[in-house]
Amino acid sequence: MKDKTVLVIGGGILGLASAYYLNKKGFQVTIIDSGTIENNCSFGNMGYLSPSHYVPLASPGIVAEGLSYVLNSKSPFYIKPRLDMDFFKWAWKFYRSSNQKTVEKNAPSLEDLLKLSRHLMDEIRADIGDTFxxxxxxxxxxxxxxxxxxxxxxxxEGGKKYGLNTVILNREELQKYEPDVELDIYGGVLFTDDAHIHPGKFMHAMKNYLEKAGVRFQLNTTVTGFKKSASGVETVNTDHGDFQGDYTILSAGSWLGKLTHKLGHPLMIQGGKGYSTTYENVEKNLHYPAILVDGRCAMTPWKHTLRIGGTMELSGLNDRILIKRMHGIYESVKKFYPGLKIEFPTIDKIWTGLRPVSPDGLPYIGALNGFQNVFVAGGNAMLGVSSAAGTGKLISSLLENEKPEIPIGAFNPGRFS
Ligand SMILES: Cc1cc2nc3c(=O)[nH]c(=O)nc-3n(C[C@H](O)[C@H](O)[C@H](O)COP(=O)(O)OP(=O)(O)OC[C@H]3O[C@@H](n4cnc5c(N)ncnc54)[C@H](O)[C@@H]3O)c2cc1C
Structure with missing residues (x-):
């Protein structure tokens, strides 16, 4: 495919992973991003690679749980009331997807993607070197x-059918796993197939690798429209001129809805805002990353560095920080780990990012409705890091007309049309 060109719109982890596999297949790739690829959603997240997360976000009980939190400003879930037809349509589909039948239908596909990605991340580490x-x-x-x-x-128990390995731990056993920090926890489950990376370091490593491998980066350039041809996109219009490619990959994260709107086939996506803060030089740190299940937040240690984060705030495409949400995270952490010596962060130390959330919690992977040369890689919601490698690999197989590594029907971008 040496003579074929690809424009990848969006340089988050989904765009970089797609570029990685396309470059390996010999495509000439240009990544266009409206920023500098130094702080999108793919940087300040928790960095989990989670085959354990086979239950999609849209699942039974999630809507009731969300509504029960709505009046609590420190809660892990927040919806900003607003008149927005796209949001109403998305919320209705999300509600309709949050049932056992849909979960049972979607979970095997999600797990296939997570397992494929987990395996591929080992290969990527061996290929580009582990600096992350x-x-x-x-x-x-x-x-x-x-x-x-x-x-x-x-x-x-449910994970057993996917071959997931676990260790069940009571309070005393957990304390032995985390000897340096006092815990106040009833019990826990260690999912041993999971892993974690430092996502910001991974993004830098991948970008450096791609630059050296010949991928072009067109930064500070916003895609503003498209010129369509009979079968696809002929030209991509930006605020820095027009670009042409044989194929276009849409990987614009939470902005996928806006972008696909310009093509006349809007995908349903909402930005699910999350917060995190990172502590350096933590003397007595955790040894294991941890999801605080009934605290609805998460913690990731990397040697003497510790990140805490969480919340899902559906308030539109903005990066406003509601400090009370960070208070909610901090208080949960202190409740579970009373012995952890960390202070509440100043506002400049609080990071925020928008997860691209589809109504059923599954990504969109495949050709955009009605287009032969436009493909979507996005909407990976809470699992963008965990599923990026597999998504990128699938995109490269689709462009080569090869059989995809796993069945991809569940990820069809046209499934809500
Ligand atoms: C608090 C928090 C914790 C998380 N923890 C985890 C975790 O532990 N594990 C996990 O798997 N996932 C996690 N996630 C989710 C993960 O971070 C996201 O799924 C992932 O980063 C999304 O990547 P993306 O490439 O789709 O989008 P992004 O990283 O948002 O990148 C999209 C890019 O598109 C560009 N763009 C948008 N519009 C245009 C345009 N018109 N023209 C040009 N460029 C454009 C943007 O500038 C941006 O750089 C977490 C998220 C949050 C918020």
């Missing part, structure tokens, strides 16, 4: 209450 602190010691699901623990045991 990848660790393969699993992920702890920490439960403060007995009820949450019992629910988590069911998730562990």
């Amino acid at each position: 602190d990848m660790e393969t010691n699993g992920c702890m699901m920490m439960c403060h209450s007995k009820a949450a623990f019992e629910k988590e045991l069911k998730v562990a």
Whole structure:
């Protein structure tokens, strides 16, 4: 494919992963991004590679749980009331997807993608070198209450059919796994197939690798429109001129809805805002990344560095920081780990990013409705890091007309049309 050119719109982890596999196949790739690729959603997240997350975000009980939080300003879930037809349509589809039948239908496809990606991340590490602190010691699901623990045991049981390995731990056993920090936790489950990376370092490593491999980066350039031909996109219009490619990949994260609108086939996407803060020089740090199940937030250690983060705020495409949401995260962490010596961060130390969330929690991977040369790689929601490698690999197979590595029907971008 040496003579074929590809424009990748969006340089988050989905865009870079797609570029990586396309470049390997010999395509000439240009990544166009409206920023500098130094701080999009793919940087300040928790960095989990989670085959354990086979239950999609849209699942039974999620809507009721969300609504129960709405009046609490520190809650892990927030919807900003607003008159927005796209949001209403998305919310309706999300509500309709949050049932057992849909979960049972979608979970195997999601798990296939997560497992493929987990395996590919080992290959990428071997290929580009590990400068991104990848660790393969699993992920702890920490439960403060007995009820949450019992629910988590069911998730562990359900994971057996996907071959997921777990270790069930009571309070005393957990404390042995985390000897340096006092815990106040009822019990936990260690999912041993999970791993984690430092996502910001990974993004830098991947960008450096791609630059050396000949991928072009057109930064500070916003895609503003498209000139269509009978079968696809002929020209991509930007605020820095027009670009042409044989193929166009749409990987613009939470802005995918806006972009696909310009093509007349808007995809349903909402930005699910999350927050994090990162502590350096933590003397007595965690040894395992941990999801605080009934605290609805997460913690990732890298040697003496610790990141805490979480929340899902549906308030549109903005980067406004609601400090009370960070308070909610901090208080949960202190409740689970009373012995951890960390201070509440100043506002300049709070990071925020927008997860691209589809109504069923599954990504969009495949050709955009009605186009032969436009493909979508996005909408990976809470699992963009965990599923980027597999998504990129699938995109490269689709462009080559090769059989995809896993069945991709569930990810069809046209599934809500
Ligand atoms: C607090 C938090 C914790 C998380 N933890 C994890 C985790 O542990 N594991 C996991 O798997 N996932 C996690 N996620 C989710 C993960 O971060 C996202 O799914 C992922 O980063 C999305 O990547 P993306 O490439 O789709 O989008 P982005 O990283 O947002 O990149 C999209 C890019 O498109 C560009 N763009 C947009 N519009 C245009 C345009 N018109 N023209 C040109 N460029 C454009 C933007 O500038 C941006 O650089 C977390 C998210 C948050 C918020």
